[in-house]
Amino acid sequence: xxxxxxxxxxxxxxxxxxxxxxxxxxxxxxxxxxxxxxxxxxxxxxxxxxxxxxxxxxxxxxxxxxxxxxxxxxxxxxxxxxxxxxxxxxxxxxxxxxxxxxxxxxxxxxxxxxxxxxxxxxxxxxxxxxxxxxxxxxxxxxxxxxxxxxxxxxxxxxxxxxxxxxxxxxxxxxxxxxxxxxxxxxxxxxxxxxxxxxxxxxxxxxxxxxxxxxxxxxxxxxxxxxxxxxxxxxxxxxxxxxxxxxxxxxxxxxxxxxxxxxxxxxxxxxxxxxxxxxxxxxxxxxxxxxxxxxxxxxxxxxxxxxxxxxxxxxxxxxxxxxxxxxxxxxxxxxxxxxxxxxxxxxxxxxxxxxxxxxxxxxxxxxxxxxxxxxxxxxxxxxxxxxxxxxxxxxxxxxxxxxxxxxxxxxxxxxxxxxxxxxxxxxxxxxxxxxxxxxxxxxxxxxxxxxxxxxxxxxxxxxxxxxxxxxxxx
Numbered sequence: 001x002x003x004x005x006x007x008x009x010x011x012x013x014x015x016x017x018x019x020x021x022x023x024x025x026x027x028x029x030x031x032x033x034x035x036x037x038x039x040x041x042x043x044x045x046x047x048x049x050x051x052x053x054x055x056x057x058x059x060x061x062x063x064x065x066x067x068x069x070x071x072x073x074x075x076x077x078x079x080x081x082x083x084x085x086x087x088x089x090x091x092x093x094x095x096x097x098x099x100x101x102x103x104x105x106x107x108x109x110x111x112x113x114x115x116x117x118x119x120x121x122x123x124x125x126x127x128x129x130x131x132x133x134x135x136x137x138x139x140x141x142x143x144x145x146x147x148x149x150x151x152x153x154x155x156x157x158x159x160x161x162x163x164x165x166x167x168x169x170x171x172x173x174x175x176x177x178x179x180x181x182x183x184x185x186x187x188x189x190x191x192x193x194x195x196x197x198x199x200x201x202x203x204x205x206x207x208x209x210x211x212x213x214x215x216x217x218x219x220x221x222x223x224x225x226x227x228x229x230x231x232x233x234x235x236x237x238x239x240x241x242x243x244x245x246x247x248x249x250x251x252x253x254x255x256x257x258x259x260x261x262x263x264x265x266x267x268x269x270x271x272x273x274x275x276x277x278x279x280x281x282x283x284x285x286x287x288x289x290x291x292x293x294x295x296x297x298x299x300x301x302x303x304x305x306x307x308x309x310x311x312x313x314x315x316x317x318x319x320x321x322x323x324x325x326x327x328x329x330x331x332x333x334x335x336x337x338x339x340x341x342x343x344x345x346x347x348x349x350x351x352x353x354x355x356x357x358x359x360x361x362x363x364x365x366x367x368x369x370x371x372x373x374x375x376x377x378x379x380x381x382x383x384x385x386x387x388x389x390x391x392x393x394x395x396x397x398x399x400x401x402x403x404x405x406x407x408x409x410x411x412x413x414x415x416x417x418x419x420x421x422x423x424x425x426x427x428x429x430x431x432x433x434x435x436x437x438x439x440x441x442x443x444x445x446x447x448x449x450x451x452x453x454x455x456x457x458x459x460x461x462x463x464x465x466x467x468x469x470x471x472x473x
Contacts, residue, residue: 023059023060024056024058024059025208026134027056027093029092029205029208030092031056031066031089033088033092034085034092035051036336037088037336038081039051040340041344050068050073050077050080051077051081053069053073054066054077054101055067055068059097062095062096062097063097063100064089064093064097064098064099066099066100067102067103068101068102074101074102078101082099086098091136093134094133094134094137095134132202133203135186135190136186139182139183139186139187139190140186140190141154141158141187141190143183143314144180144183144187145307147300148297149300153173153295153296154184156168156171156294157173160188160192160266161187161188161189161192161195162192164234164265164266165234165264165265165266169261169266169267169291169292170257170261170268170288170290170292171266171268171291172269172270172274172288172291172294173185173268173269173270173294173296174270174271174275174293174296175272175295175296175297176272176298176334177334177336178334178335178336179297179299180296181270181271181296182238182270184270184296185203185236188236189201189203189234199233199234200233200234202232203238204235204236205238205242206237206238206242207239207242209249209253210246210249212225212229213248213249213252214249226256230256230260230263232265233266234265234266235260235266235267235268236268237267237268238270239270240269240278240288241272241273244279244280250280250281250284253284257284258287274293274295276427277427279438279439299332299335301329301332305321307328307338308324308328309321311339311342315343319342319345319346320358323345323357323358327345330365341365345361345364345365348360378421380422380424380432381395382469383417383418384398384399384418384432386465386468386469387413387414388414389468390410390464390465390468391406391409391410393406393407393410397411398410398433400434411433412444412448415429415433415445416445417462417465418432419445420466426441426442427441448462
């Protein structure tokens, strides 16, 4: 088996690491989703030590190859995490796979060259090698738990699947990560195909669209790209926020959208922010807002219990209602975290041969999710006060108009933490910081993320402020 290497392409606007074919792109997307789940299931130190360094190498047939950086890491992952990795990859790739862990350095598995190599023409088969990602059969309407937090999004999604292009077109669904947006997109596609197997359904992420567009430009195959994207009956676009800041890709997306919309084709999009909060061009924003916009909010306690009950029944996990109620009360911000906690408890009970009681659940989960409870009542004023104290400035400085260096960085950190620790929208955060617009808030958030990666001392300061806020000190 020849691994599918990835190379750095030239300085097109989007600056991506691009794969030689779509199977590798699918693997990259799947691995990102696997890491999101494992980051919630595994202790942070373990995740950073063992999972984070893993590099996806190739996806050929049903064989996935992952690379790690030492023999001991290979052994440890195979002993502790391989079953979870395999299961999660299968969920996200939509097929059974065999996973191989190899011991080789990341730079050997993923060579980056000073000059891009000549691009080989992609392989073709009888199906013309579909551009699009597979739908996951597990993400159906039957397995989606409906509550007040998602009732509107669910109802409009069902209507769209029954009458594509006739109701709620476009449909834009937004909500924080882990709320079920991807589930709904897959469910729409599955239900629509069940009703009409000849329907041309395409599920794609913003990142994948960008990749396809850049490769089409590089290979001078833009006509083929447009033909494939503009002959779709039902276009499901996940992670639209990935298009932000990529002007040429955004322009191509707009033309694709217009072509499909004018042809009466159904468009469904999902993002972590509302159209108005994305920071896209006014023309594209107006298109996204012209149809039905539905948010998925944080599930209430009753819905969280129902989600846990549904998951427990499906996975044949025997936990009492009291335990499920405790878990639902502890974790409120993410459906993924709820499911991760359920699996943790089930594994602990099976390995330790103990029946899980509410008391034991508290003991097992407190180290993982204790901060979740502490952040429930955090508001914007608490964030501003904690940041002002840490940087020895005043809250008035943070909310005022001064732009000197001593004030700008603390203000950016405060906006970042406001987004992380509260449910406030970008416009709401902007108003709390002296009437700044949502694009300024978004820029501040991205700036702090970059600083935390490039400067460990900034990350340490941010973590200390979070600790101060959640501990009430």
